Amino acid sequence: MKNKSKITFIISALLIIFCAYALSSGLILGDYQISSIGKALKLGLDLKGGVYIEEEIVDKNVDKDTINRTKELLELRVNNLGVSESTVVLTNQNRIRIEIPGIYDAKKALDVVGKTGKLRFVGPNNDEIITGDDVKEATVGVDQRTNAPVVQLKLKDSGAKKFAEATSKYVGKVITIYMDDDVVSAPQVNEAIPNGEAIISGSKDIEEAKRLAGIIQSGALPVKLQAATVKTIGASLGSEAIPTSKKAAVIGILLVMIFMALYYRIPGLIADLALAVYIMLTLLIFVGINATLTLPGIAGLLLSIGMAVDANVLIFERIKEELKLGKSLKTAIDQGFSRAFSSIFDGNITTLIAAFTLNFLGTGSVKGFALTLIIGVLCSMFTAITITRFLLKSFANTGWIKNTKFYGA
Structure with a gap:
């Protein structure tokens, strides 16, 4: 059981890292070429002119x-x-x-x-x-x-x-x-x-x-x-906004990842992997539905990245409470996810209601912001409830680190 969990976790982590590299930098495999996600994204007039x-x-x-x-x-x-x-x-x-x-x-x-x-x-x-x-x-x-x-x-x-x-x-x-x-x-x-x-x-x-x-x-x-x-x-706005937005995104993501890793330790590192999945999934959906990324859309994307860890914070705080009550690691993880679900669901539903209202009644840049927010919220719920849970349970089953202090207790 432990060996199977070790193999599952290692393959999953390596696959996430490989996909993140391929989508951010592009990749050539023989006669096949994978373009970077930046080249595949459709840019709006405020960025492209x-x-x-x-x-x-x-x-x-x-x-x-x-x-x-x-x-x-x-x-x-x-x-x-x-x-x-x-x-x-x-x-x-x-x-x-x-x-x-x-x-x-x-x-x-x-x-x-x-x-x-x-x-x-x-x-x-x-x-x-x-x-x-x-x-x-x-x-x-x-x-x-x-x-x-x-x-x-x-x-x-x-x-x-x-x-x-x-x-x-x-x-x-x-x-x-x-x-x-x-x-x-x-x-x-x-x-x-x-x-x-x-x-x-x-x-x-x-x-x-x-x-x-x-x-x-x-x-x-x-x-x-x-x-x-x-x-x-003109394209002058795009030439200034895109590099600045990329810089802001990189700095913001790194700060969030560092905070999660330092404060929540093992669960925080797991959340960082799930956050990478979230970013890739969100951008791939944008490409898949042929959505146009505008400057307000970039703002919505950066905002949703910060919101993506909210669900993980709720889950990890519940897990900490369960561990302090003396429950086993596996039980604490299961109950932490179970008890945090209602709070995650309620919080995201209210955000979605506001985003759908903006998308339905708004025009132009407001719609771009709302669409990004909708996609971001849905992806964050999926990654928190499924990806984070899968990775955290797989790591716990490996038996590599059993001390509950490394899980925030």
């Missing part, structure tokens, strides 16, 4: 399906910019928040996402040939002869027939693409296009081709939008 836009729906009495369709079209337009980690969310019934990291030209972003009118292909005689409803797909490609970026256009059956007739009629002339009254592009017809598949050349670079393809692909929005808020956020 970019463009923040809030579009307000001007039309009245718009149904939910139309709002969701508008949001989907905006997402498509933003994605066609070629920007990763962008965010498009509904903030309330008539506003849509758009966050585009890495792009610092707010006018360029508005030009792409703010076009709300009708997409039309117009001939030289000012006759409407097809509309955005006739477009099936618009993608970016490369001309094999010139290696220049082009937009590859595929039309629906209804549009293909009309487009074939128009291109046969207007060979050598220009077909202008409009979004409302704005000219999006004016390509020349070089030959008749009978199959509904056309190539639009003339883009100066790949970014211009992406922009054109995005506007054509997403077509017109079903409602009229008005930019309520437009902000350009």
Whole structure:
């Protein structure tokens, strides 16, 4: 029994240390590479910089399906910019928040996402040939002869027939693409296009081709939008906040670990291992749910790290009381966890109620703080009740240290 407990504890401790190293520094194992958790985390605009836009729906009495369709079209337009980690969310019934990291030209972003009118292909005689409803797909490609970026256009059956007739009629002339009254592009017809598949050349670079393809692909929005808020956020805040936050986190975690080890001795060292599990689990959940880490979120994370040891403190104080009553180590551990559970549960439930309220009623940075707090509280309950208990009981069963003074008595 003791040998089994020794092996279990050693393997568990080494596994926790290995995982902590792999996630903090990254690891290469042959052809496989594990990225550090810092690279995998999605950072918000306040840390990475970019463009923040809030579009307000001007039309009245718009149904939910139309709002969701508008949001989907905006997402498509933003994605066609070629920007990763962008965010498009509904903030309330008539506003849509758009966050585009890495792009610092707010006018360029508005030009792409703010076009709300009708997409039309117009001939030289000012006759409407097809509309955005006739477009099936618009993608970016490369001309094999010139290696220049082009937009590859595929039309629906209804549009293909009309487009074939128009291109046969207007060979050598220009077909202008409009979004409302704005000219999006004016390509020349070089030959008749009978199959509904056309190539639009003339883009100066790949970014211009992406922009054109995005506007054509997403077509017109079903409602009229008005930019309520437009902000350009530089990366200077992130460059200052991230190193400072990392330093604060390292110092805070080390101080907590040192205090736990000195005051509670063996249980404190066990709690330090459980705290490492807690931090890894919390960050992995953030990556897993694709959550965006903001500056208030970092504050919530640092706060939750301090709160993570609260449950352990309650448990260890109960264990100390049981040991002072003369009970055996194993009995004291079991009863310490059992008697501390109700206090841990009540305390965390009240915190969760407040955090869920903030997340439900709050906006922006408040939601980021609340989400971090919710994840942190749930993870701390799990690690305290399961991980700490498992490690502490495994160590006690090894028989390495039987003197109850090393357990806080």
